[in-house]
Amino acid sequence: MVSCAVCGGCPSDYVAVSIAIFSMISLIVKSTFPFLMHKVPIAKGSAFWIPVIQVIASFDFLLSIVMALNFLKFQRSHWWLSCYVWAVWLEGPLGFGLLLSCRLAQAFQLYYVFVKRRLPPIRSHMFLPLILLPWVAGAAFIHEKKHLNYRCHLGTHWIIPVVSLHTLYVSVLMGFTGAIRHIEFRFDELRDLWQGILVSASLIGVWVSAYILNEIHDDILWLQVVSRFILLLTASILVLVFFSISISQPLLSQISLRKREPLELKTMGQALGIPDSGMLLQREVAVDVDPNDPLDKLLLNKRFRQSFMAFADSCLAGESVHFFDEVHELGKLPIDDPVRRIYMARHIINKYIIAGAAMEINISHRIRQEILTTSDLTHPDLFTNALNELIQLMKMNLAKDYWSSMYFMKFKEEARMRCCGHEMEEMRVYNFSPRLSCVHASDDPFQQDQFSSRFTQDIHASSH
Amino acid sequence: MGLLCSKNHRYTEADAEENAQATEIERRIEQESKAEKHIQKLLLLGAGESGKSTIFKQIKLLFQTGFDEEELKSYISVIHANIYQTIKILYDGSKEFAQNEVDSSKYVLSSENKVIGEKLSEIGSGLDCPSLNRELAQEIETLWKDSAIQETYARGNELQVPDCTHYFMENLQRLSDANYIPTKEDVLYARVRTTGVVEIQFSPVGENKKSGEVYRLFDVGGQRNERRKWIHLFEGVTAVIFCATISEYDQTLFEDEQRNRMVETKQLFDWVLKQPCFEKTSFMLFLNKFDIFETKVLKVPLNVCEWFKDYQPVSTGKQEIEHAYEFVKKKFEELYFQSTAPDRVDRVFKIYRTNALDQKLVKKTFKLVDESLRRRNLFEAGLL
Numbered sequence: 056m057v058s059c060a061v062c063g064g065c066p067s068d069y070v071a072v073s074i075a076i077f078s079m080i081s082l083i084v085k086s087t088f089p090f091l092m093h094k095v096p097i098a099k100g101s102a103f104w105i106p107v108i109q110v111i112a113s114f115d116f117l118l119s120i121v122m123a124l125n126f127l128k129f130q131r132s133h134w135w136l137s138c139y140v141w142a143v144w145l146e147g148p149l150g151f152g153l154l155l156s157c158r159l160a161q162a163f164q165l166y167y168v169f170v171k172r173r174l175p176p177i178r179s180h181m182f183l184p185l186i187l188l189p190w191v192a193g194a195a196f197i198h199e200k201k202h203l204n205y206r207c208h209l210g211t212h213w214i215i216p217v218v219s220l221h222t223l224y225v226s227v228l229m230g231f232t233g234a235i236r237h238i239e240f241r242f243d244e245l246r247d248l249w250q251g252i253l254v255s256a257s258l259i260g261v262w263v264s265a266y267i268l269n270e271i272h273d274d275i276l277w278l279q280v281v282s283r284f285i286l287l288l289t290a291s292i293l294v295l296v297f298f299s300i301s302i303s304q305p306l307l308s309q310i311s312l313r314k315r316e317p318l319e320l321k322t323m324g325q326a327l328g329i330p331d332s333g334m335l336l337q338r339e340v341a342v343d344v345d346p347n348d349p350l351d352k353l354l355l356n357k358r359f360r361q362s363f364m365a366f367a368d369s370c371l372a373g374e375s376v377h378f379f380d381e382v383h384e385l386g387k388l389p390i391d392d393p394v395r396r397i398y399m400a401r402h403i404i405n406k407y408i409i410a411g412a413a414m415e416i417n418i419s420h421r422i423r424q425e426i427l428t429t430s431d432l433t434h435p436d437l438f439t440n441a442l443n444e445l446i447q448l449m450k451m452n453l454a455k456d457y458w459s460s461m462y463f464m465k466f467k468e469e470a471r472m473r474c475c476g477h478e479m480e481e482m483r484v485y486n487f488s489p490r491l492s493c494v495h496a497s498d499d500p501f502q503q504d505q506f507s508s509r510f511t512q513d514i515h516a517s518s519h
Numbered sequence: 520m521g522l523l524c525s526k527n528h529r530y531t532e533a534d535a536e537e538n539a540q541a542t543e544i545e546r547r548i549e550q551e552s553k554a555e556k557h558i559q560k561l562l563l564l565g566a567g568e569s570g571k572s573t574i575f576k577q578i579k580l581l582f583q584t585g586f587d588e589e590e591l592k593s594y595i596s597v598i599h600a601n602i603y604q605t606i607k608i609l610y611d612g613s614k615e616f617a618q619n620e621v622d623s624s625k626y627v628l629s630s631e632n633k634v635i636g637e638k639l640s641e642i643g644s645g646l647d648c649p650s651l652n653r654e655l656a657q658e659i660e661t662l663w664k665d666s667a668i669q670e671t672y673a674r675g676n677e678l679q680v681p682d683c684t685h686y687f688m689e690n691l692q693r694l695s696d697a698n699y700i701p702t703k704e705d706v707l708y709a710r711v712r713t714t715g716v717v718e719i720q721f722s723p724v725g726e727n728k729k730s731g732e733v734y735r736l737f738d739v740g741g742q743r744n745e746r747r748k749w750i751h752l753f754e755g756v757t758a759v760i761f762c763a764t765i766s767e768y769d770q771t772l773f774e775d776e777q778r779n780r781m782v783e784t785k786q787l788f789d790w791v792l793k794q795p796c797f798e799k800t801s802f803m804l805f806l807n808k809f810d811i812f813e814t815k816v817l818k819v820p821l822n823v824c825e826w827f828k829d830y831q832p833v834s835t836g837k838q839e840i841e842h843a844y845e846f847v848k849k850k851f852e853e854l855y856f857q858s859t860a861p862d863r864v865d866r867v868f869k870i871y872r873t874n875a876l877d878q879k880l881v882k883k884t885f886k887l888v889d890e891s892l893r894r895r896n897l898f899e900a901g902l903l
Contacts, residue, residue: 372715
């Protein structure tokens with residue numbers, strides 16, 4: 056018992072380590088499950104990196120506790136088994152500090168977007184290293200002064216600043232969360248933040264007691280064993296509970312390991328509960344489309360918009376019409392519902408406006424900057440200038456080719472069929488459009504098949 | 520049992536007809552795929568506003584049936600929109616300069632012109648521009664002749680002023696006529712950003728002769744967001760016609776006003792050259808907008824662009840223009856050889872000086888391109 060408490064290798068130690076390994080595996084499964092099972096596309100930018108860094112930080116944290124507190128028997132001859140690497144660097148800046156900083160970065164983003172209603176002034180990839188600096192400074196200081204004893208414990212004097220740094224970060228996180236507590240989030244962001252705060256606060260409480268007990272009763276060996284078992288256990292629970300993807304990817308949070316139904320919410324519009332989002336209703340009136348009408352008026356008709364969208368997709372110019380569609384959805388949200396408007400606006404900005412976005416639209420630098428530096432994300436005219444520019448672009452570039460394309464022919468035929476109820480006549484369709492007749496690409500995002508499958512569905516629906 | 524029986528089944532008449540049909544379909548498919556193989560794929564690539572769509576229009580004019588009256592009339596709204604947009608850009612620009620510049624007095628308009636300017640700016644930002652009539656044309660002309668606007672135009676490289684400005688402003692009377700039908704030149708000057716991909720198929724010897732090459736030409740958008748779509752066209756390309764505007768060395772991008780256009784073109788050309796699909800593709804570099812380059816290079820030195828910062832002017836007048844042009848050409852050649860791996864050096868690379876608005880020049884240039892590609896085809900087939 057004596058040797059086990061000092062050198063590691065007690066049965067309780069092995070149990071704790073296996074719990075830690077199990078929790079790490081569950082964390083990795085939880086984070087990669089939506090991407091592997093449901094084949095959701097991987098997000099770009101901070102929405103991808105922050106969860107990855109969190110997983111790495113959790114791993115560092117658990118590993119540091121295992122190595123620093125002598126859970127396993129090791130020979131201490133190599134430098135990388137030195138105490139300072141584990142107890143100081145891996146536990147602080149690369150472990151607990153990093154975990155909390157990720158959460159802080161996310162809470163900061165939420166605060167800026169939902170309370171101040173603008174996009175955050177500092178990007179996450181700069182904010183994160185910035186708030187990690189105190190940890191790095193503290194770790195460097197301790198390493199310099201070499202305060203750890205041979206058993207990797209700090210002296211009583213040094214416990215206080217270390218624990219206060221830990222508590223400080225938790226309280227700052229609490230502060231940000233408190234500032235946004237009145238917002239009605241749609242995707243459990245608040246719940247996850249409170250959860251994280253609760254668990255990390257209780258962990259610090261356990262830690263403090265463990266350290267104090269260790270210091271006061273350095274010679275009581277069973278206390279050492281028990282306290283380090285509890286430490287590792289609570290740390291394992293912390294990393295699992297602390298992790299959540301809802302803040303970074305709201306749509307993804309709809310998928311979880313528990314739910315068994317297939318993913319029905321394909322668009323942000325549907326997730327936010329916008330009426331008639333993404334559906335082509337039966338009762339949409341099939342008006343006769345006059346090519347001389349202004350394009351923006353015609354596009355308000357949902358069937359026409361679908362047909363035009365399919366045409367644009369087939370010649371790789373679809374993003375403009377999709378943007379029109381989503382801004383139209385945004386317009387359906389009432390002005391006095393800022394939270395949902397902010398979700399939708401942020402979604403549109405991430406998908407269409409940011410440079411390098413998946414469906415980046417063709418707008419000028421000024422208009423893009425206007426949107427990205429706006430002081431009010433809920434403003435009803437946020438996207439008006441961009442929309443106008445795009446409608447001009449569509450009018451002068453796509454519309455001409457559309458009228459002579461087979462998509463328009465099909466649309467007219469369909470309209471005639473719907474109002475007359477006749478069987479589909481055999482019609483020779485000439486494709487005069489100069490747009491792409493075929494695209495030889497297997498990973499073409501704008502697949503022509505989309506149109507034909509949608510079209511068949513419409514026919515079946517209309518024949519009932 | 521049933522299968523065995525069907526094997527010994529005699530051919531009935533229906534079967535024979537089916538077989539005949541099947542072979543006919545197969546023959547047609549084979550013919551078409553052989554024809555497909557002979558179609559040579561040409562891509563027009565380049566940064567935004569480099570003249571790709573203008574070359575595209577020229578090819579349509581030269582080798583297809585050209586523009587009929589219907590199509591010419593369809594450009595009226597485009598030309599009018601260009602005029603409104605341009606005057607709006609100039610007016611807003613003059614306001615901006617008047618606010619921010621030290622010697623702002625030269626950018627301040629007279630009060631009547633300010634009223635006109637506000638009105639035109641309002642029209643220009645709306646969705647449905649009214650058709651250009653005499654009255655509006657008169658107002659635009661008045662505003663255009665204001666010295667503040669002319670000063671702003673002199674600094675047009677800091678704003679996104681299109682290259683067709685001068686041409687349209689000088690022809691306002693004709694363009695605002697009630698029975699105006701655009702000329703071919705007007706259509707070539709009209710500026711529309713291309714989005715997505717457009718293609719035409721043509722044969723350079725004309726419709727009536729049979730044994731010419733068949734080309735399929737693809738035009739694309741040049742702005743950054745459009746470039747992610749290019750990758751879908753990169754398979755099996757015979758030749759890339761890369762358009763680079765040599766007169767834009769002092770301008771910034773439409774989609775990123777922090778970035779110099781020439782530097783962007785340089786990077787883009789480098790990227791295109793390194794594409795794995797283009798290992799055997801011929802590259803035709805069109806150094807475009809030479810007419811604008813001629814006038815600009817005497818006023819604005821080449822070394823305002825960081826790629827050309829080692830340029831030393833030697834003389835003046837025509838000699839200087841030629842010297843500057845040779846310098847730019849050499850830069851592009853250097854870039855080509857830097858970006859081309861040793862195993863690709865035998866692909867065809869030609870540089871042409873073009874002015875996409877000049878029909879004769881484009882026809883001549885294209886004939887040279889065609890010759891070059893034909894020679895290469897024969898070489899590949901082992902006949903040369």
